[in-house]
Amino acid sequence: MNETSHAEDSVPADTSAAGPLDPAAALAAAEARALQYRDSHLRALAELDNFRKRSEREIENARKFAIERFAQELVTVGDALEAGINAGAANPGPALLEGAQATLRQLYRAFEKAGIKVIDPAVGSPFDPQWHEAMVAQDSREFPANSVLSVIQKGYSLNGRLLRAARVIVSKAPGEGGN
Numbered sequence: 001m002n003e004t005s006h007a008e009d010s011v012p013a014d015t016s017a018a019g020p021l022d023p024a025a026a027l028a029a030a031e032a033r034a035l036q037y038r039d040s041h042l043r044a045l046a047e048l049d050n051f052r053k054r055s056e057r058e059i060e061n062a063r064k065f066a067i068e069r070f071a072q073e074l075v076t077v078g079d080a081l082e083a084g085i086n087a088g089a090a091n092p093g094p095a096l097l098e099g100a101q102a103t104l105r106q107l108y109r110a111f112e113k114a115g116i117k118v119i120d121p122a123v124g125s126p127f128d129p130q131w132h133e134a135m136v137a138q139d140s141r142e143f144p145a146n147s148v149l150s151v152i153q154k155g156y157s158l159n160g161r162l163l164r165a166a167r168v169i170v171s172k173a174p175g176e177g178g179n
Helices: 003-010 023-065 068-090 094-113
Strands: 116-119 132-139 148-153 155-158 161-164 166-172
Touching: 068 094, 068 116, 068 155, 068 161, 094 116, 132 148
Parallel strands: 132 166
Antiparallel strands: 116 155, 148 166, 155 161
């Protein structure tokens, strides 16, 4: 608080029974009250602005992640379709295989529209614990340690948030401990 904010407290209600307050003291007290009201008003405006911004962020997050459970369900459908395609590739049935591939492409387009991205690291790419889950570490002379050797199961993200990490086999230096 500044010195003028105490002016109201130091000025008596009436200086004498016969005379009014000193005009300068009354003005100083009124200015001090005006400063207090202005400060209170500015604080209220700042709080309101913070509340508005926080509400907008919460609404945006609710909008972006409202379909998260739905997206997790779709991910398992994608896995099943992909497994069917792989099984169809082993026992060629062209019509069945082409239909399953078209369905998978359609599902991936739906994923894209919903903000779902496939996490499918390339062989030899660096292991990223933020997006990958190491299932096994295997010796490798071909790739440096902590490189992706193969993908067991693709991962998925929703608008930048991890739904499921890609499950991968990672490399380790020959003779290095752990598995």
